[in-house]
Amino acid sequence: MMNMYSIRKQFYMALGIFSFFTLCGFLSIPINARTEFFKRDNSKKLASEGIDFVLNSKNPIAALNNGTIELRISEGIAPFKVLIYSTTTPLKEYQIKEELTVNNLAPGEYMIVVSGGNNHYTSKTITLRQE
Numbered sequence: 421m422m423n424m425y426s427i428r429k430q431f432y433m434a435l436g437i438f439s440f441f442t443l444c445g446f447l448s449i450p451i452n453a454r455t456e457f458f459k460r461d462n463s464k465k466l467a468s469e470g471i472d473f474v475l476n477s478k479n480p481i482a483a484l485n486n487g488t489i490e491l492r493i494s495e496g497i498a499p500f501k502v503l504i505y506s507t508t509t510p511l512k513e514y515q516i517k518e519e520l521t522v523n524n525l526a527p528g529e530y531m532i533v534v535s536g537g538n539n540h541y542t543s544k545t546i547t548l549r550q551e
Contacts, residue, residue: 470540471496473532479551480527487525487548489532493518496536505531 472495480487493500493516502514508528514520527550535541 471500471534471536471542473534473542473544475532475544475546477546477548479549480525481551483550485524485526487523487527489522489525489530489546489548491516491520491522491532491534493534496534496540497538499537501535503533505533 471493473491473493476490476492478488489504491502498517500516500518502516502520504512504514504522506525506528508526512522514522525548527548529545529547531543531545533541533543
């Protein structure tokens, strides 16, 4: 059975050894680790922010199926995979870095799904009307 005196003695002995090693530099944290911990770079976008893109379109002219969809990625991590779903055309898949232009599209509703290198995805819908 330990008495209070022996417990205090062990505690102060451990505290003394810890203090000795800390003062001698054996237990110190490197300066880089201390400064990097408090630094924050707000200019970089985080990968967890997801993906965003902008769509522009040109409607097809009377049964010519010459519609156009332009896609430009504004946020996210490349490479990007783009899937275009439509009721009028088969599924189309593209691998891009930033921009894509799809030509010869018929009138109809198109759903565009973009996934990025960080496994995030987003989708938007656009309708092409016959002029």
